[in-house]
Amino acid sequence: MSAALQSQINGRVAELAAQLAATASRPWTLMEVCGGQTHAILRWGLDQLLPPGLRLIHGPGCPVCVTSAERIDAALELAVRPEVILCSYGDMLRVPGGAAGHDLLGARAAGGDVRLLTSPLQAIALAQACPERQVVFLAVGFETTAPATALLLRQARALGLTNLTVLLAHVRVAPAMAALLQEPGNQVQGFLAAGHVGAVMGTAELGQLVRRHRVPVVVTGFEPVDVMAALLRLVQLLEAGTPALANAYGRVVRQQGNGAAQALLKEVFAVVDQPWRGLGPIAGGGYELVAAYRDFDALLRFDLPPAAAAPPPEPLASPCISGLILQGRALPPDCPAFGSACTPERPLGAPMVSSEGACAAYHRYRRPAP
Template identity: 55%
Template structure:
């Protein structure tokens, strides 16, 4: 297949849905990792095509959603400084920090110099053009976006660009999967892994997880046929008692990943603990700058000291932590669609472009059917 429309072919979708219905003999619960997959499932109604035995739950697959409120508060405080230009991906602007701090859009509305970029490399040009300003790139994302951030730091070092820095909040997927699987409340019996993450990192790290927890992990893409093929392969393994990693996104993913991208990651970053919003600290789940590049970490620059943010409070109404772990669905939240909307979010999953709550709000504003 060469074109996107082919992966959305209605006849082929019905074929896979029928094949899954013929295959399944007992209930199974499968989690998709990526918020992009969640949006595709809800937008195209893929879950409604499946037999009732198959339950899909949504994982912590939105890096914007899992960025800690403390980190967002720090970004807000930095953006309010007159000598700072804060650069960010667009969906970070509406994500709430602590209740008192608001969001980046509020700072922009009151005069903060906040610029929306598509690539961290663009922040280097802004730093070059504004030598009297500290240009801070808010580095958010899974392993998918981290190589571009690493390249920006590498080039900044080569250029001796001293007014460029990062507020780093990159996270790694495999440790989060292990936290979910080791929880006593875990319902997950199979995973759909995020194809774009595996495009960069490969899937060798998932093989140990599949073996340790005896769970199938299927690498898949983001179109309806990608997801249904992944579900079919996952259910086929579950029905036959297998637990292995399969790649059904071969047009993009190789077992070893993108070796060039991995090399630049390993040059600039090291693996560190990271706090995930709604989940807590997960060991080895983040990326931090290596000592030789720490001069580009804004947390190590003096300008941060007067604006260090305290631990942030969360809304008592928001159940985003349970949603991010697949314990509850968005519409099971009593604030969903009423006190929590994309224009007035109580939690990150409602406002992020990959958030599960945003997907349900956009495509399915209906009463919750699951028991609370």
């Protein structure tokens, strides 16, 4: 980035911060539910520019972080089977399951065939190259990556592949926002919503959330000016007592969203209740395969229990408070293990693993000097 552009960004952010300070007349508690926004806030120090009383907390904005321990345990069970090639995105290899220290990277070190993919469609080439093996793709992500998994399955069916299945862990953001608002002791008074989810799904579901719970929501992107402008708009709505939905990311997000992506989702997936790590079961919080694609369900192919039916893991003797962090009830520095027992190299909790996790963001940008 050139010095001139940096200066322009800093100047615009400062202008918006001044407007925000002039607008906020009382304390407000706001939450962003996007890991990219969390990293932008910390990288650019936006939270340090907020007026006194304006509190910004971080929600469960990282799909890797909220993938349930039960789903990771299912992947671990499959990874050690000699007939299986287990593949997923890089961050997933280090997310802990229900047992302390157990992750897919460890399964690979123990001899499991665990592979890293950068695109779901690579699983097709892998299945074609290894017809004698069963390829299982651990599919994670919000509504932004779910269409790519749906496309994978559509193409796999067209090709007649019988050695490819998915272990589905896609989650839906708006139901999680609703669940947070219904928690006892909830303090969230307004949301910054993820622009990349809105680009796919549009704004209708967020509008329903606003009408049902009477809280303002502003859709925005990930650049510092985007985030500060959205915070200003959110505080303006709160100060006016107007629980409305605002789209501050109009260059990307349209009300109707991406029709082609939504059609793919409807063709392949059905909305179901799903457990989120740190939040528990969420009504409508995820996807399962529709009947026409059920043959690609790894849980059915390998006779594994669904996540909702799996027994909860035993409590771990760990200082990690990642559950509270994912709920927005604590910040990473509040954790006694942060930066000492828990680091990106040796993570105790999922938010320290993923590049989008709040703990990883704080460790990168706010780690105390040694």
